[in-house]
Amino acid sequence: MLFDSHCHLNSDELFFKYKELIKDAKNNGVEMILVPGYDFISSKRVFDIIKEKNIFGAIGLQPEEIEKTDIDALFKLFNEAKENKKIVAIGEIGLDYHWEKDEKKQELQKELFIKQIEIANKLKLPIIVHSRDAIQDTYNILNTHRPLMGGVMHCYSGPQEMVNSFIKLGMYISLGGPVTFKNAHIPKLVAQAVDLNYLLIETDAPYLAPHPLRGTQNSPSNISFVATEIAMLRNMKLEDLENITLKNALNLFGIKYED
Numbered sequence: 001m002l003f004d005s006h007c008h009l010n011s012d013e014l015f016f017k018y019k020e021l022i023k024d025a026k027n028n029g030v031e032m033i034l035v036p037g038y039d040f041i042s043s044k045r046v047f048d049i050i051k052e053k054n055i056f057g058a059i060g061l062q063p064e065e066i067e068k069t070d071i072d073a074l075f076k077l078f079n080e081a082k083e084n085k086k087i088v089a090i091g092e093i094g095l096d097y098h099w100e101k102d103e104k105k106q107e108l109q110k111e112l113f114i115k116q117i118e119i120a121n122k123l124k125l126p127i128i129v130h131s132r133d134a135i136q137d138t139y140n141i142l143n144t145h146r147p148l149m150g151g152v153m154h155c156y157s158g159p160q161e162m163v164n165s166f167i168k169l170g171m172y173i174s175l176g177g178p179v180t181f182k183n184a185h186i187p188k189l190v191a192q193a194v195d196l197n198y199l200l201i202e203t204d205a206p207y208l209a210p211h212p213l214r215g216t217q218n219s220p221s222n223i224s225f226v227a228t229e230i231a232m233l234r235n236m237k238l239e240d241l242e243n244i245t246l247k248n249a250l251n252l253f254g255i256k257y258e259d
């Protein structure tokens, strides 16, 4: 059984067909999916999608969306999360300096990241962290504002040397489509070196479709390409890799598979 720990069935690209995609995924052995929010609308949609069996959600504000979304409305949603057992994390949250070079705006990203870590701690939920071209600041914030229930570094792209520092802060490491790309040296290194007890897998659909589907619209069914590549890199049985990443996800998010 596979668990896609990061899949945007709530995106404009997938939301209108999420039921179909869930059915498809289940037919392909992907029985569990976690859907993270990234702004107000996508977080609101999560509440609908998690009515499906074995589909879980997270809500949060992703740094790239800060200027485009209704932050007050989103923060009100955090109160609703308290009442809903299938909201199992706060995310995705974090820092993105790839698209944001303005220092003042980077400061705002940091502020909102910290605020949402504090909310997660209050709600006793783990966090899902997005970090792009900002790994040192991400680490510094997590180190000074510890996520009490841990979390996951989503689509971790390095450096490999920092993997254990994040694990020490209670973070899991999640790998997605890039680990299958031929030129993706760092994700492959991470896949080989990471402590298996802290590894999750994800699609990040509709983005980052794995090789050989690179460039197409990604879907949760494609998680098998990620699992197969990592099993190969680690020279282990696919089934064992599936089982351990599933167990890790259930542990981190405090959930069970419902028969």
Ligand code: NI
Binding pocket: 006, 008, 036, 092, 204
């Ligand atoms: Ni995402």
